[in-house]
Amino acid sequence: MCLGIPGRITAIVDEQAMLAEVDVSGVRRQVDVLCVAEPGKPLAELVGVWVLVHVGFAMSRIDEAEAQETLRLLASMDELAGELDAMRNSARV
C-alpha cells in the first residue's frame, strides 16, 4: 500500500475520466492519472511515461532507470509478487 510500484503508461483509456492503462511487470490495469497529469496538456503526452502507482493511482513520474531499479528491489524484497497478486486478485465484479 505504501511502497508503490513502478509501471509504464501504455494507453489513455478515458481522457475525460483521467484513466490510463499501465503495464506493471506484464500485468495491465487501469489507473487514475490525475495526480501526474499536467494541467492544460492532453493526456496523450503521458503514454510511455513511467509512474509510481499506489493503490491504482499514478502518484509520481519517475525515470525509466529508476523504475527498473525499484522493480528489481521490490522483487528482491519479495514484495513484487505480492503487489502483482493483489492487482490480479482484486475483487471488481
Add this chain to the structure above:
Amino acid sequence: MQFVKEFRNPHLAEALLAQISHVAGRIGRTRKHPVTVMEVCGGHTHTIFRYGLDRRLPANIEFAHGPGCPVCVLPKGRIEDAIAIAHRPGVILTTFGDAMRVPGGSGSLLQARAAGADVRMVYSPLDALALARANPERQVVFFALGFETTAPSTALTVLRASAENISNFSILCQHITIIPTLRALLEQPDFNVDGFIGPGHVSMVIGTQPYAFIAQDFKRPLVVAGFEPLDILQSLLMVLNQIEAGDARVENQYARVVAPQGNPAAMAAIGRVYEVREACEWRGLGQIAGSGLQLRAEWSRFDAEKRFAILPHHLADQEQCCCGDVLTGRIKPPQCPAFGQTCSPDHPSGALMVSSEGACAAYYEYHGVGEAA
C-alpha cells in the same frame, strides 16, 4: 554481509557504512548515550530488517521504529466498526489485504468472512467502486485506511462516485495524518529520539514544509528518504552529520520522487473531500488530537458511518502487548512479553505483528524469537 551484495552498488554501501562509522565515532567522543534515529515509515522499517541494516550500525547508533505503518496503528474498535457493517444485510465490505488480518475485539475481517459476511480484498478503491457499479442492488463499502499516500486515492474515488451518481457506494474512513502524531511524540517528555528519517511517499504528497516545526521547535533533524537500502544509509548519514554539527534542518534525500511542495493535485483532492477528525484513536498510542480525516459534510452521503448509523466501538489495546512502547521507540520488539509467545505472524495479537511493515513482524522474520537487539 551477504545482504550488502544485493545492493545496487555494494561499494557505495560499504563507503556509506564506513562514513557512518566515522561520524558515530566522533559523536561518541562527546556524548555517552547512543544516538537514536527513528524511521517513521513502515516501508523503511521493512527495508532496514530485510537488508540487516540495523546489524551493520556502530554500537552507539540505534534505529527506533516509528508509527508509520497504517495497518499497525488500526485500533481494535475500528475493526469492530468494519465488522459490524460487514454483517449488515446486503453489504459487500472491501478493503486492502493487510487490513483483513488485523485482530479486532471479536476477531478479524477474515474471520468475519468465514462467519458469513461478504468481505472482499481490493487492490484499489477504484475496484471497490467498480464493484458498486456491477452490483447496484448491494451496498458496497470501502474500509479506507492509510496516511497521505493513499488518502488522495480514496478522495478521488469519492469524487468519481459523486460525478457518476453512484448511490450504493460509501467509505468507512480511517485515513490518518502523520504530522500531529510526530508532534505528539515529540511533546512526550521521555521521548528520546535524536533525529528522524522521514517518510518518502507521504512526503511525495505533502512535500517537505510540514516537517519544519520538527527542526525549528524541537531541534531535531529530519531527512526525507527513499526506500532502497542505499537511500536509508545515505539519509542516516545526513541525520548524523547534522547531529554532529549541532544542526536541525529538514533535508530531502528522495528528491527524485519528492518535490518540496508535494503533489498539488493530490493535496487539492484531500482538501476538497476531507476535514480534520478531532478525536482519532491509534493502536498503541491512544487518542491523538487532529490526527484523523473524515468526509466533509458535503460528501456525507458517502460516509458509511452515517449510512449505517454506526456507533463507533472503543476497545482497549491488548493488555499483554506493548505495541505503544515499540511504536514510540521505548523498547525493542523482543522486550515485549507477548513477542513470539502469544503474538506471532500466524497468530498476531498486536497489529505490529500483522503487516510485513510492522516492526514486530519484521523482527520476527529477520531476527527470530530468541535474539535480543
